[in-house]
Amino acid sequence: MKILQMVHGFPPEFIAGTETYCEAVSRRLLERGHECLVLAGSWRSAPQATLETVDKDGLLVTRYLPLEGRPRYWTEEYDPEAEVLVRHLLADVRPDLVHLHHWLYLTNNLAAICTDLGIPVVVTLHDVWASCPRIHRVHREGLFCREPLLTAPCLHCVERTQWQTDREVDAALALRQQMVEAELSLASALIVPSEAHRSLLLDLLELPKDRLIVLPHGSSQTIIAQERRKEPSAFPNRPLQIGHWGYFLDHKGTHLLLEALHRLDDPSAVQVHLIGTALEQVYGERLRDLARGLSVQFHGAYQPADLQAFDLDLAVFPSITSESYSFTIDEALRLGLPVLVSDRGALSERIGKAGLTFRAEDAEDLARRLQGILDAPEVLEAMCRDIRPDTLLSMEAHVTRLEKIYEDAVRGSPPRLKASTPYVKLLAHAKQQTQERDAALSAVHADLARAKQVMQELEKGISVLRAREALLESRGAELDAEARRYRESLETILASRSWKLTAPIRWIRHPIRALLGKVRKAAT
Structure with missing residues (x-):
């Protein structure tokens, strides 16, 4: 079978869970005799798409x-230039x-393009992009949103340009959701990697309960599963x-992990190893600020196999978002490490008795859990005894199981593309947007004309x-000239000379005037 994997990014440019999974699946399909290719998005751009x-x-x-210069806003998820090139690629391949693993950095109508060309599509929903721009x-504010689409406060949460009105953003959100619903309806199969993710998406997207297939990701073999320590931890x-x-x-x-350390009775009783990099400089600086006064080591970039060199007692993953699977859990279990995770998404579902949970977004509760381990070290050993890396689903x-889904999709009747999806909706939205921009521009011109008239009147004044x-x-x-003359x-x-000669007369006139005044006063 010839299979094209579509994903938002691919190693070595993008190295995270979805991208790593896509590469592992592609290589295993090649090994099993399939012809497999990848179409990926990129952070890079070009003078011409x-x-x-x-x-x-x-x-x-x-x-x-x-x-180059094309905006990457959520309102620009449809990319007509990408569509043209994807159609050419599909025609050639x-x-x-x-x-389809993700639409991001490609275009948001990939399933529609494939359906239009008679190519069946299988979609894996790796995150909640389908319900959140x-x-x-x-x-x-950094808090997780569980609101269904009908009541979610997206209007005041999404990014917007300074020119976008509430009405325009609201229309763009409605169109986006229509596009997403159309894409999902065109998939021959929708895969999710955990029961927790299935439950969340059913609530958020209002899908039929039998629409989502739960297929856990295959576990990476980059770390050799280790036996439980024969020697107890130091x-x-x-x-x-x-x-x-x-x-x-x-x-x-x-950041929650570091905030929790500050709340411990004795923060020096813990040493944290941060293995990896911060993608945003501001966030990296925030972490270093939080690490002051704590025993924290920043180890920088790593490969999964490097994790085996660290002498660790516990792995902590305090995600705020709802994780759909988490390869870091696989890695921790293969390393023989108990885990402490937030109680949201697939993390708590996957650890079983090999770990503990704390309330998501709650550094205080995380500190409580850590303090409990410090006060009762036997808790750590109990979790270690329940670590079962052999229960992880192998990539093979x-x-x-993925091949069976592929075969069913190829043999089945592909969904039909409705004439109004997605192009008529896109054109209607573009037309409405243009009209609103024209109306806004006319209002600006009118304001400028009034301002010009006011300016002219001011200039006259x-x-x-x-x-x-x-x-x-x-x-x-x-x-001034008259004063100078005076x-x-x-x-x-x-x-x-006359002024000087008459000076005595001017001097005696004052006493004479005074005497005359007294005489007149006496006469009266």
């Missing part, structure tokens, strides 16, 4: 590079089936060694004031 194909160790990987359902005769690895992101809750078994100012300056100059005349008089 294009497809770039490379041979990655025997696996052909084609990346879509969008036009002619796959028997497409396995912010991808992870984490509010701007803890509690040393600080509790905690490991946390992966990409450090706000929705992964790395996973692909065997300024001209009148300037004329008056010039007149006053002229009159002031005349008065001063000069006075100076001439004061310097004259």
